[in-house]
Amino acid sequence: MNKYRKTAIAVGAFFLIAMVTYLLGASLVESVIGAPESLSNAASSQTLVVIGVLLEIINCIAVVGIAAAIYPLFRKHSEAMAMGYVALRVIEATLLVIAALSPLVVITLSQAAGSAGAAALGDYQPLGTLLVSARAHLAGVLLTVFFSLGALLLYTFLYRSKLVPRWLSAWGLIAAVLVLLWNLLEAFGISINAGIVFGLPIILNEITLGIWLIAKGFNPQAALFEPA
Numbered sequence: 001m002n003k004y005r006k007t008a009i010a011v012g013a014f015f016l017i018a019m020v021t022y023l024l025g026a027s028l029v030e031s032v033i034g035a036p037e038s039l040s041n042a043a044s045s046q047t048l049v050v051i052g053v054l055l056e057i058i059n060c061i062a063v064v065g066i067a068a069a070i071y072p073l074f075r076k077h078s079e080a081m082a083m084g085y086v087a088l089r090v091i092e093a094t095l096l097v098i099a100a101l102s103p104l105v106v107i108t109l110s111q112a113a114g115s116a117g118a119a120a121l122g123d124y125q126p127l128g129t130l131l132v133s134a135r136a137h138l139a140g141v142l143l144t145v146f147f148s149l150g151a152l153l154l155y156t157f158l159y160r161s162k163l164v165p166r167w168l169s170a171w172g173l174i175a176a177v178l179v180l181l182w183n184l185l186e187a188f189g190i191s192i193n194a195g196i197v198f199g200l201p202i203i204l205n206e207i208t209l210g211i212w213l214i215a216k217g218f219n220p221q222a223a224l225f226e227p228a
Helices: 002-033 038-077 079-116 118-161 166-187 196-215
Strands: none
Touching: 002 038, 002 079, 002 118, 002 196, 038 079, 038 118, 079 118, 118 166, 166 196
């Protein structure tokens, strides 16, 4: 059981790292590129953007780390589901990297616009707006879909295997459905002003899951650990 304890700690740590770095990184980046005058001000806030991007890259690594760490256990339950989960998280991480690097291009455009003078700002603004919109589309649509599908696979596995308490797995399943529903509503043009109501449950769930795995580990009586 010692090796499973280490696995639980690793998975829990990756969950906490992923959540903290994503929330902090996205907040720093969006505080700059989400501002009305983002292109003209991005160069002067370069440090904030770079720190935010680095945090988002760490999040990408942690996302892949979760899949890699839990894969051996997941495979005991279902190799097809385990491979599907890894694939979804790798796709998610790839999209996260693309979304994370786009603000660096905005900074480059901001520097170029500053060198060309205020009169040339309008020439660079459309491309800067396009990059910001593309990042928002990645984060708000594609990323959410792959994240939600991955979460549904993971929590289905956790619920069936009883590796963690079923109330925690059920919470995760419901939270993942809420995020997916939120994403679908937004995709069809139905804007949700109180979107945090849909997103907060999964945030709190993943933090709770991370802490639980570090403090308690996996359930030693789980079906995956029982002898044949």
